[in-house]
Amino acid sequence: MDLATFLIQCLNALQYGLLLFLVASGLTLIFGIMGVINLAHGSFYMIGAYMAYALAPIVERTFGGGFFATLVCGLVLSVLLGYLLEWVFFSYLYEREHLQQVLMTYGLILVFEELRSLTVGDDVHGVQPPELLAGTLPLGELMTYPVYRLFISAVCLLLALGMYLVFTRTRLGMMIRAGSSNREMVQSLGIDIQFLYRVVFAAGVAIAVLAGMVAAPVSSVYPGMGNSVLIICFVVVVIGGIGSIRGALLASLLIGVVDTFGKVVFPQAAGVLVYVLMALILLWKPSGLFKAG
Structure with missing residues (x-):
């Protein structure tokens, strides 16, 4: 393995690892802080990828925007979806047994898959990266590396830094950490733990959706x-x-x-x-x- 190939594999490993972190960080928020085993979390990643495919023409016709406008619209919709799901379904699972959590979230997987099939179909789709990021960077004399993959790594690093700052430097992060340790104590201090959990769940869903949207041009979109x-x-x-x-x-x-x-x-x-x-x-x-x- 020559130096250029080794460097490309290092960049691929970094990009894959950081993209995986985007999805897993939302899962660890929901699982670790709220105590809910959410088997439907992978479906949020799929929803993000299909949003990148299906929303792009709608956003372009309505707002005249491109890929980045689609990302913003997808994030707004994902926050609303996460808040609604926590309110309607997940808020009833905190005191339930893990088996009940698994059964209900597995049922959500089936619902999301069926809705995806009815609305978008079962074909494999491709999503084009924005023209600004469609080029490549030379690595050595013969090899190049896509700029869009570097963009994915940059987005993931920025989000990781943002999450670290929120959890360690803000009052919201302090309340989330306290709520994960002792829910009753936080409630006794006058903090609305239900609203706090909805914020956490909506954030976890939005992060997974973002991961699916930025990954769509690289991995394609498929059932x-x-x-x-x-x-x-x-x-x-x-x-x-x-x-x-x-x-x-x-x-x-x-x-x-x-x-x-x-x-x-x-x-x-x-x-x-x-x-x-x-x-x-x-x-x-x-x-x-x-x-x-």
Whole structure:
């Protein structure tokens, strides 16, 4: 492997890991802070990808905007969707057993898949990246790297920094962390924990939708695309530590490196290496790399 190829694989690992963090961070917020096992989280990623495909012509006709205007519209709709879902469904699950949570969120997967089939169809679709980011950067004499993939990495890094600042430097972050530790105590202090949980859930949904929208030009849009990403996101949550944002970031980057270079160096065992990594880390630290926070 020459230097240019190694550099490209490093960039691919970084981009995949950071994109995985976008999805997994929303899951660890909902799972770690609210205590709900949300199997439908991968469906939010799929919804984001289909939003990038279906909203683009509508936004262009209505507002004259392009890809970035579609991102903004998709984020607004995803926040409303998350708030509505928490109010109608998830607010009744906090005191229920995990089996009931699994059954209801699995039912939501079926509902979302059927709605997707009825509204958009079952074909595979492509989404074009914006013209501003459609070029490539030269790496060596023969190889190039897409600018759009670098854009994905930049978006993920900015969001990771924003989440860190919110959780560690703001009053909202303090209330969220307190609510995840002792819900009754936070309520006794006069904080509306129901509204706080709706904000957290809406944020988790919006992050997953954003991940799907920015990934659509790279991975294409196809039925069931949220199912595979859901499994790997639970691996990220387990490795990083339930409820830990920095743990989700580190775990995502580790999985990105192992998966990307595993496909190059050990292609026959590439599908197993991520789970071997999880097993080794859990043998070392059974509760994950970091505690919640």
